[in-house]
Amino acid sequence: MSNAGQLVVYLLCLLTSATCAGLLLRNYIKIRTRFLLSCATCFTMLTLNNFMVLMDLILLPAMDLLPYRHMAALAGICVLLVGFILDVE
Structure with a gap:
């Protein structure tokens, strides 16, 4: 796959996880359940992971992230x- 193809795939992954994190955070603000907060935090960290994948493999290949x-x-x-674990009742 070419660099342009990889860039598109990594950007789509980043946008998808950021959208999920944003939607979960928006719902958490409305409903205020602990489980939504943990899901939103998880997707925020996965968004950070996807951003670092983009930086590591495409934009700054000399750095090892x-x-x-x-x-x-x-x-x-x-x-x-x-x-x-905490949500189990």
Whole structure:
């Protein structure tokens, strides 16, 4: 796949996760449930991860952001997991 094709795919992934985070945050502001907050935080961290993928692989290929990408993804999944555990009633 060419650089332009990769850029389009990574941008679409970034926009999708940012849209999900935004919609979840908007719903959290209306409803105020802890589970929506954990989901919104998870998608915010996944958006950060997608942004770092774009930076790492396309815009700044000389820099290695892999550990930071993994930390952002792990933080998002951990927040979601804690949200699942705390939401069980």
